Every structure is written in structure tokens, then in C-alpha cells.
Amino acid sequence: MKADLKEALERPASPGDLQPVIQASNLxxxxxxxxxRVHALRGISIEIRKGEFVAIMGASGSGKSTFMNIVGCLDKPSEGTYFLEGTDVSRLSRIELARLRNERLGFVFQAFNLLNRTTAMENVELPLIYAGVRAKERHRRSLEALARVGLSERADHIPSQLSGGQQQRVAIARSLVNHPSILLADEPTGNLDSRTSVEIMQVFQELNEKEKLTIILVTHEYDIAEYARRTITFRDGRIVKDQPVAKRRVASEVIASLPLLED
Ligand SMILES: Nc1ncnc2c1ncn2[C@@H]1O[C@H](COP(=O)(O)OP(=O)(O)OP(=O)(O)O)[C@@H](O)[C@H]1O
Ligand SMILES: [Mg+2]
Structure with missing residues (x-):
């Protein structure tokens, strides 16, 4: 393994440091x-630091998912450079990339992508199976991840026995089980009603505030973007706006202000 990747993987995540975790230049x-020939990204340069919570907005086709796929090392840029925690991703082999992805990045998508006949706990364990972690340690870490998203009581439920919001929380727990330094979420509330969406934003805000997890979230909805700390707007493959959220929403307060639902 290359020395800089090894060093990056072994470097402890220290909550206080404000190192850029993502440095992309002219992608x-x-x-x-x-x-x-579709020119999906037309010169994206961006820096995202540890502990940021960024919302990416923009019309359909503006390049958001293309950008997220590059940031998530699922795809490579045609031009430009991308450093993830100081590592030049373009220099890594496929195996090294897969390892970096598995250990450093968590992914959450609009579709929850859970295995249907498999319990919440087993779904969360999957990345650990790929990483070769032994059963006892897998169970411990899987339960810990479910606790982080407030789902300890549902560990033995299969997806059809869970609400949409609970299924998305299982998917978030699965993305967290390897203790990634960055969480990438592409339209995570796209399939959820508005109250459930706010509950998912509460999970993200807690992870960001209490654990200093770096979060990058794609959304079409302005109100969802206001739970982040910074919004970046894409148009036709370019960044046209990048600004802090002026009046940040606090999910726990919004939930408290909503009328109670009948059970
Ligand atoms: N695999 C692909 N092959 C060819 N063209 C693609 C591919 N993926 C995306 N595109 C094109 O690249 C452009 C950007 O697509 P992208 O999926 O990044 O947009 P987006 O901002 O995520 O849109 P949405 O909000 O609809 O998800 C679009 O014109 C799209 O048609
Ligand atoms: Mg998209």
C-alpha cells in the first residue's frame, strides 16, 4: 500500500482539527x-473541512450526483485533482480505492438499499463482513451504530417491519458502522414525508454536532438544506453559489413544534 494512504488510514480523527477533508480543484x-458527449462537471473547485455540514442544491441534471460519485471515489474525474484527507485519489489502485471507501466514507441514498429478509442488525453488519471483522465484534459495533441513530429497539426487525424513516436510519447506521470520517447522502429524504425528513435531519445534526462528523448532503428542498451549515448550488456543472446558512434550522425544535401524530 502506498505510504500516504496508509498514513491517512491510520491517522486518528481528532475532533478539533480543521484540516480540509476534501480538496477538489478544477474537476x-x-x-x-x-x-x-455530456460535459457534466465544468470546473468544480471546492474545499470542505472536517466537521462541516454541507448541502448541495441545484436543478436536475446540474451535476450533483456526478460530483458526489467523484467525492465518494465511486467514479473518477475526467480532469482535475481530488484529494481526500490529503490523499491524491487519482494515484490509488482499485483495491486501495475500495479500501478507502469502505473505511473512510459512509453512503446514504434516496432508496434505502436494505436487504429485505435480513434484520436491521444484519444489514448494518454488512460493511463489517466485507472488512473481515469477526462475528462478536460485528454484533457489538452494529448495535452501537443502531444506538447512534436511536434504533436499538428495532435491531431484530426486518425492513418490512419498519417505517420508511426507520429504514433510512438503518441505512444511516450501516453507513456509520465503520466510523467513516465523511458521510455522503444523496437525496436521503427524497422518499420520506416531511415530518420523517426532519427526523432524519435531526439524526444528521446530532452526528455533526456531537461527533463532528463531516456531512455532505444533496437535496432539492430548500427547507432541508437549511439544516446544514453551508449550501453550495450547482448549475450546469458549475458552482454558482457557496454560502453559509444564514438562519439555520434546528431539527429538534422543529419536531417539538409539530403537532403530535395519532398512533
Ligand atoms: N452515467 C452517465 N452517462 C451519461 N450521462 C450521464 C451519466 N450520469 C449523468 N449523466 C448526465 O450528466 C448530467 C449531470 O447528471 P447528474 O446525475 O450529476 O445530475 P443531478 O444534479 O444529480 O440531477 P438529479 O437532481 O436529477 O439527481 C446530466 O445531464 C446527466 O444526464
Ligand atoms: Mg442526482
């Missing part, structure tokens, strides 16, 4: 599909 992405 371009072209998709070649037979006759047409």
Missing part, C-alpha cells in the same frame, strides 16, 4: 454515450 467530467 471536469465528460460522459461519452455513443453520439453525444
Amino acid at each position: 471536469h467530467k465528460y460522459y461519452d454515450t455513443g453520439t453525444v
Whole structure:
């Protein structure tokens, strides 16, 4: 393994440090599909520091998911450089990339992507199975991750026995089980009603505030973006706005102000 990757993986995450976790410079992405060439990213430069909570906004097709796929090491830029925690991602082999992804990045998507006939706890354990962690340690870490999203009581439930919000929390627990330094969420509330969406934002705000987890979230909804600390707006593959959230919403306060639902 390359020395800088080894060093990056072994470096303890210290809550106080404000090192950039993401440094991207002049990213371009072209998709070649037979006759047409789509220029999906047109020079994206950005720095995101440890402990930030960033919302990425922009119209459909503006390049948000393309950008997230590069940040998440699921795809490579056509041009430009990307450093993840100081590591030049373009220099890594596929195996090293997979390891970096598994150990440093957590992913949450609009579709919860849970295995249907598998309990919450087993779903959360999956990344640990890939990482070769032994059963006893897997159970311990899986229960700990479920506790972090407030789902300890549902560890033995399968997805069909859980609400949409609970399923998304299982997916968040699964993304956290390896203690990633960055959580990447692409439209995590896209399938959820508004109250449940705020509950998911509460989970994100707690992880960001209490654990200083760096979070990058894609959303179409302005009110959801206001739970973050910084919003970045994409248009036609470029960043057209990058600003702090002026009046930040606090999910726990919003939930307290909502009328109680009948059971
Ligand atoms: N695999 C691909 N092959 C070809 N073109 C692609 C591919 N993925 C994305 N594109 C194109 O790149 C552009 C950016 O797409 P992207 O998925 O990043 O947009 P987005 O901002 O995430 O949109 P949405 O809000 O609808 O999810 C679009 O024009 C899209 O059609
Ligand atoms: Mg998208």
C-alpha cells in the first residue's frame, strides 16, 4: 500500500482539527454515450473541512450526483485533482480505492438499499463482513451504530417491519458502522414525508454536532438544506453559489413544534 494512504488510514480523527477533508480543484467530467458527449462537471473547485455540514442544491441534471460519485471515489474525474484527507485519489489502485471507501466514507441514498429478509442488525453488519471483522465484534459495533441513530429497539426487525424513516436510519447506521470520517447522502429524504425528513435531519445534526462528523448532503428542498451549515448550488456543472446558512434550522425544535401524530 502506498505510504500516504496508509498514513491517512491510520491517522486518528481528532475532533478539533480543521484540516480540509476534501480538496477538489478544477474537476471536469465528460460522459461519452455513443453520439453525444455530456460535459457534466465544468470546473468544480471546492474545499470542505472536517466537521462541516454541507448541502448541495441545484436543478436536475446540474451535476450533483456526478460530483458526489467523484467525492465518494465511486467514479473518477475526467480532469482535475481530488484529494481526500490529503490523499491524491487519482494515484490509488482499485483495491486501495475500495479500501478507502469502505473505511473512510459512509453512503446514504434516496432508496434505502436494505436487504429485505435480513434484520436491521444484519444489514448494518454488512460493511463489517466485507472488512473481515469477526462475528462478536460485528454484533457489538452494529448495535452501537443502531444506538447512534436511536434504533436499538428495532435491531431484530426486518425492513418490512419498519417505517420508511426507520429504514433510512438503518441505512444511516450501516453507513456509520465503520466510523467513516465523511458521510455522503444523496437525496436521503427524497422518499420520506416531511415530518420523517426532519427526523432524519435531526439524526444528521446530532452526528455533526456531537461527533463532528463531516456531512455532505444533496437535496432539492430548500427547507432541508437549511439544516446544514453551508449550501453550495450547482448549475450546469458549475458552482454558482457557496454560502453559509444564514438562519439555520434546528431539527429538534422543529419536531417539538409539530403537532403530535395519532398512533
Ligand atoms: N452515467 C452517465 N452517462 C451519461 N450521462 C450521464 C451519466 N450520469 C449523468 N449523466 C448526465 O450528466 C448530467 C449531470 O447528471 P447528474 O446525475 O450529476 O445530475 P443531478 O444534479 O444529480 O440531477 P438529479 O437532481 O436529477 O439527481 C446530466 O445531464 C446527466 O444526464
Ligand atoms: Mg442526482
